[in-house]
Amino acid sequence: MLGFLRLNEVSHIAGRVDSVFIFITAVGLFFFLLTQGSLIYFALRYRRRKKEEEAETPYITGNFMLETVWVVIPSLLILAIFYYGYVVFMEIRTPPAGAAEIVVTARQWMYQFKYPDGRQEVNQVRVPVGKPVKFVMTSQDVLHGFYLPSFRVMQDILPGRYTYLWVQPMKEGTYDIFCTQYCGTGHSEMRAAMVVMAEKDYQAWLTGEKKAEAKPLAEQGEELVEKSGCLSCHTTDGKPKIGPTFKGLFGSTSHFTDGTSAVADENYIRNYILQPNVKVIKGFQPIMPTFKGILKDDDITAIIAYLKTLK
């Protein structure tokens, strides 16, 4: 029960979050003792003794010095708290390059995990210890949450777009994943487990008898790209055609005719497939047709996985 007092060693980030927590606790404790102490002390020390007579009280209406001090000092302290929280937040929001990616599809009331090799698991995900893993998450219905209490991080999952969460587990074990965004009757039973395995156990599982029934996600994506007619306008060998080449597209910066630019991440690709020509890339015409109604969300996820392999 008092486990919360132990310092977190499950991941580096978790330790960082706990450090911010401890810092805020320290500052808070200081003010707590100062204010509550004064409150209780004054209430007792200056208590009216006799009912009829009351002591003469000094006519103090303010003290500029004191009031300035208790504006300036708290201001500095809270700025420090903000800054520390901000720094750690940026670490939380910046997945390391080369993190393995696992696609998470949430729906009422379960999590489906898709591995790069096409394997799928429901309500359980396996990762090797010591390596960073990035969850690319979307919902099929309403809002959901994705909370790893031991890792001190959480992120909401939305329909119609992707959100991300990354962790680098440093200790083997099985860790809770909880849904923290109310999603209906089964909300409190929507839980999963992240199993962090030693490297050799993880390899054994990967190549073990439970071979993937489904093709790897990227392979599915390649098939879809061929079937859906994308190659009429796009190449995969680096040469621009009617549209920009897919080679190296993911993660690159697109420059648009209106002067703005954007990085081609998951949400960008998804939006462009469904709503092309909102912004037109320099050197190309706004003639891409929309694939809304033709490609499902899962298809788009697979295509994105394929595009990631075309470096």
Add this chain to the structure above:
Amino acid sequence: MTEEHPQHGESPEAVFETAKLGLWTFLATEILLFGGLFTSYIVYRLRYPDLFHAQYQYLNRTLGLVNTVILITSSLTMALAIAAIRRGRQWVSRLCLVLTIMFALGFLGVKYVEWTEDFSRGLYPGTNMFFSLYFMMTGLHGLHVVAGICVLSAVLVMSCRGRFSEQYATPVEISGLYWHFVDLVWIYLFPLLYLVG
């Protein structure tokens, strides 16, 4: 320093000042109410410019312009109603109130024609984002026109009962302020929906 303070039975000027502050405060709430819709408009306009380009053409710009002229004229007749009662011209004031109400009804009539035209072409609030915005914004505005008609009718009844004079015309002035606001909202709505495609 003592202030004049309007309590019940105090000078009409003081009562008027209080009522005016009340109405301006109310208009602030209305700005925030419509503000939510205008914010949504900006958000989705920036996100889906081609949708707006494509869809706004289905709106009947002629009728929209007619309605704009109707509303501006009704604001004029409203201002005349106030000016008239300030000079004690009871019948002129009542006539102008009646005209304002007629114009307001006309506005609603044109709106009815527009909306039924849209429905007959399969354009409903749920059709797409542009029409969601169009129906919500003109719909909320229309409700305010209806409320305005009710208020102005009540004021007309009060006028016919001889309640107003050069000294006291607060309800006329206050409802006039409200009516100008309703007109002003339309002046923003019209270009945003009908023109800036």
Add this chain to the structure above:
Amino acid sequence: MMQETAFEQPASRGYLAEKGFRSWALTLDHKRIGVMYLCTTLLFFLVGGMLGLLIRLKLMYPGEQLLSNHAYNVIFTLHGAMMIFLFIIPGIPAGLGNFFIPLLIGARDVAFPRLNILSYWVFVSGILVILGTLVSPMDTGWTFYTPYSATTGAAVTALSFGLFLVGMASILTGLNFVVTIHKLRAPGMSWNRLPLFIWGMYATSIINVLATPVIGITFLLLACERLFGVAFFDPTKGGDPLLFQHFFWFYSHPVVYVMILPAMGVISEIIPVFSRKPIFGYWAIAYSSLAIAFIGFLVWGHHMFVSGMSTVAGVIFSFLTFFVAIPTGVKVFNWIATMYKGSISLDSPMLYALTFIFLFIIGGLTGPFLGALGTDVRLHDTYFLVAHFHYTMMGGTVMGLFAGLHYWFPKMTGRMLNEKLAKIAWFFIFIGFNVTFFTMFILGMEGMPRRWAQYPPRLQPLHIVSTVGSWILAVGVAVMFANFIRNIFKGDPAPANPWRGLTLEWRTPSPPDTENFEEIPVIKDWPYGYGKKTGAKND
């Protein structure tokens, strides 16, 4: 201005004299309207409280015992919506505010008495619509996030209309108060002689007027999405669920300051009276109310750090959020400084006022954990958050309401409360509250999410502790209400000024006459001139 010390028999029942349903239902008297609001909101406090007890009862068991998941989800939704919309938002403003704003500024009534009674009946009509939705009750949580609230089968559309009406009542009340405070102050009551409760109510009313319309349009859009398929929040039509959250919190964050500022105003009145000292830093407290109101409009995104909102927006909102701590801290320091070298009497109003400060400090100090980005990712939507807002809303606002009720009970009813009973009630409330809610901080740190009907069994011991706390709290509240109800009818007659206060309401009889003052007073000084005046220049 000297005070009466001898008890008097109430010469008349003052504003309470006239009897009959119509004299109440159609009254234009702000005092009666205030009493009606108080009775209605306190009723929902009790109903909402019983729902809370039911929640805690079910949570003693980790599995699907006692209540089905769905029943539990409905109950916590009702508990939240009822407490927030039907009790805490109208509570002090429409209840104590209506009764005492005209009295404190030396007016006979509010600026628009007919609008005032209209607002009450709009409030009641909203309540009736909301109660009607119980045939198909919602389980969305009081925050109604889309897409779930737009697609679920329950009576969300009707509820949206009911809440729209309740919000409309808030707007009308706020509008009335803004105009009243500007235009109806007694001669000589310049802004620097305004009681701090009025400053607090002024800031509150500005928030009410500006923020509530936004939740109004949000509810309207939600209803229209359900009725007509409007696309604003619907991701399948290009809409954005996050837009709903932005609109929702643009109101719902400022509204927490609607909840706390009136309570802080009550505390600012009580502390000087019971310390027999002038309030320390009058202008700092007055301006801090306005500052809190202003900053409160800029920080709504701190409810959305993990919602999918951009990192940049998160950073900006977190930065701005911390600034609200400064004016809040100013108030706390100033209240405590007021007590320094005072002559403090721990009567029940003062006891509750000190409890407010004590519990609100805890609630306030747990805010930075949530406002700081690095820790919010751990604590958001966990029981840590539940504890934080119960400490600020119940430990804060509700204690402030209790303090105000004990302070002003003699003025409103013409009778005194039983001090012994009040202190017994206080004891149970204080212990029960802390046992119930402090435990929740620990539960949150242990990873317990909010709105969970079932939970991992390892958390059960903490939940049991919290539930036992809720029973202790319930005993205290029951004793307090027994005190109120008994003494309305059987309490000792109250003098005009039992606490020897200097604000204007104490110059009227207890209870006041319908007209408030025989003659409108002319104000020559601020209302905090307690204690010996030195020769030094002061505000």
